[in-house]
Amino acid sequence: MENFWEENISLNSFQISVMAFQAKYKALIAGRGTGKSFITGAEIDENVRTMPRGITGVVQQTLGQALTKTLPSAFKYLEKAGYRKYNPKTKTGDYVVCQKPPDHFYTPHEKIMSYEYMISFSNGHGLYLLSQAAGMRGPNIDYALSDEALTLDKVKFDQEAVPTNRGNEEQFGIYSQDRLLKHHGYTFTSSMGYLPEHKWLTDFADYYEKEAxxxxxxxxxxxxxxxxxxxxxxxxxxxxxxxxxxxxxxxxxxxxxxxxSEDGTLFMLSNAFDNxxxxxxxxxxxxxxxxxxxxxxxxxLNFYLNKVTDCYYSLDDRHIYYKADNDDYIRGLAENNNFNWDELARHRDSLCDADCNPSKPLEITPDWGTKISLIEVGQESMFDYVTGLITPCDNNINEFFVKPEENPDTMINTLMDNFCEYYRKHKEKMIIYTVDTYGDIRLANSKKTYNQHAISRLEKNKWKVRVRRHPGKEPPHNEKYLLWRYLLHETDPRLPKKRFNGARCKYTLISMNNTSVIQKMNGFFEKDKRSERQTSVLPEEATHFGDAVDKRMWAKYGSMLKKGSSFVNPRF
Missing domain, CATH: 1.20.120 (Four Helix Bundle (Hemerythrin (Met), subunit A))
Incomplete structure (x- = not known):
């Protein structure tokens, strides 16, 4: 028979369970390799089939996230399920992306003023892309869907997305003869949250203890x-x-x-063992x-991360995390590639990051360890991506790490090459390299130290390197602690605001959120290494990114907080 083909779709236990449960609300927290993209694609497929002329809102923090992460993987499943992009020459196909659909396509019940952010299906169902960064103005929707929901601002979601999830009750809801349970529901899929602001996702699981x-x-x-x-x-x-x-x-x-749950909520955890x-x-x-x-x-393994109660860094006191996709650049790439999902999924470089100024130097700090070697990446800015105000900021914009191999040369090369590849389109090829003094140790069978080898590799990749050293072997714990109090409480006008790209600096923030503090008998503060042996806290590697950020902050700003030879006590 013509126009007929078969696709084998193998489901794992997690995917089967999600499809088997009838729930209005779904919060699915799963690790890498579990098939979350199948869930997103399957939800879209079900909505298209059960709600013709309805609208599914794809809610993401940025448009770039939707175009490069959520939709490419979801449409892989949809194409396996038989969906095909519309071909204007043959006049065949099931959907068009971000353009007015052909005349023979049905249109949604909700009047659409612009198709700029709409993926239209032939039966009239629409997939509307809603971006928190740009403001979520758009039509009323029948269902909300969000992949990697940990990147969402939950307060903004409740204020802007939830009110749009309304209407069409006579077609699919309480006034319909064939009422759909999932109408006006939502599905959140996500990897495990790692910051205090992600707790809303795991709060969906509270009913396990309350009800069972x-x-x-x-x-x-x-x-x-x-x-x-x-x-x-x-x-x-x-x-x-x-x-x-x-x-x-x-x-x-x-x-x-x-x-x-009794109110129709399904919460599930999954990891790679399920697949x-x-x-x-x-x-x-x-x-x-x-x-x-x-x-x-x-x-x-999708480990649930408990935050250390008495944290060395007072990160909870102010909102210091942000997301910064360059939506205009990513949208341009999408249009130039005719919304080729495979190309969009593969493409990622520094021009996709709105917080990276390609005309300014980058700052990096390494931390050489026996279990993990890494660099944190920073850049100064006059724009606060948290508040939207014009003010001096010191931003952590990225991170890179490798697991050391038997040959340290290879490990260093890999780490620096990964950095150079990501920033290959950066115009100002200048790096301010804050030295890790432990990296001054000479490599075995080499005349070069770790730092010299790393700098040499950067220079081989056509980068200029300016070295910055902090005084002493390592920044003292107590003074670092006080410096961070100043930085994060924003009480000293001489200091910039300290900000972190929450999407790109995931493990830096995990490290800092899980570093506890102890006060010594002399009243001084230091990092508490004992917490690393507790089952509620992840192992030793969790401190290294924080150590790297410490060195750069201390080298840049430590001297500002000294008056004579004594540290000025912070007032807050």
Whole structure:
């Protein structure tokens, strides 16, 4: 038969469970490799089929996020399900992107004034792209969908997106003969949140304990830790231990079997083990070997991160995180590529970042470790991406890390090459390199130190390097602590506002949010390393990004807070 084909779509246990449950509201927190993109695509497909001439709002923090992350992966599933982009020459196809649909397409019940942000399907269903960064003005919608929901501003979502989720009750809602349970509902998919402002996502799980007495996250973290031990046992060829851990994980999973709450909410957790039959166990062992432990626990095993109560950095006191996609640049790329989803998914460089000024130098600071080596990337700005005001800011705009290999030369080369590749289109090829004094140690079998080797690699990639050193071997803990109090409380007019790109500096913020403080008998403060041995806090790697940021801040601003030889006590 003509125009007929078959596609094999293999579902994992997580995907099957999500599709099996009938819920109005869904909050799905899953790690890498679990198939979240399938869920997004499946929700779009179901909405198109069950709500012809309805509208699904795709709510993202930025338009660039929707075009480069959410939609490319979702449309891979839709194309497998048989959807095809409309071809004006053959007049065949099922959807058009961000343009007026052909005359034979149905149109939504809701009047559409502009198709600039609409993906139109032939049966009249519309996929409307709503950006928090640009303001979420648009038509009323029948369903809200958000991928990587941890990037959303929840207050803004409630104020702007929720009021638009209304209308069409006579077609799909309470006045319809075929009322849809999911009408005016929403689906949030996301990786695990790592900042205090992400707690709203995990709050959806409260009904597990209230309605069934299940301490979901306590049990989930036990499973994740055992899965880590299972992987280690497999690597060590300890099959007996691996089998025992596998069985115990299975037993614990049954104690947190998902269910829908009384108000129609479904909350689910998932990690790569749920997709092991598609990924293969080799994927888990490979990721374990190449990723640092913090990244592996959160990204792959979806570990629930508890914040240290008494934090060395008072990050909760002010909102200092922002997101900054260059939507105009990304939209231009999308139009030039005729909205080719594969090209959009692959493309990412520094020009996509609105907070990176290509005409100004970049500042980097390394931290050379035995378990992880990294650089944090900063740049000064006169624009505050949190408040939208014109004011001096010191921004952390990116981060890079590698797991050290047997050959340190290769590790350094990889780290610096990754940085240079991402910033290949940066015009001002100048780097201000804050030296990690431990990096002055000479490499084995080499005349160069870690720092010299890194700088040499940057220069080989056509970057000019200016070295900045902080006084002393390492910035003193107490003085650093007081400096951060000044920076984050914004009490000293000589200091810039300190800001972090929450999307690009994920592990920097994890590090800083999970570094606790202790006060010594002499009244001085220092980082508490004992917390790294507690099960509620991730391992040692979590401190390194914070250490790197410390060095740059201390080298730049430490001297401003000294009066004579004594530190001026902060007043706040």
């Amino acid at each position: 007495g299940i301490q979901l996250f306590v049990i989930w973290n036990k499973i994740a830790n055992m899965q880590l031990q299972l992987i280690q046992a497999k690597i060590n060829n300890d099959e007996k231990t691996a089998v025992e851990l596998w069985k115990e994980c299975g037993r614990l999973r049954k104690t947190i079997t998902p269910f829908v 092991i039959y598609n990924l293969g166990f080799s994927y888990l062992t490979r990721m374990y070997k190449v990723m640092d432990l913090v990244s592996f626990m959160i990204e792959i």
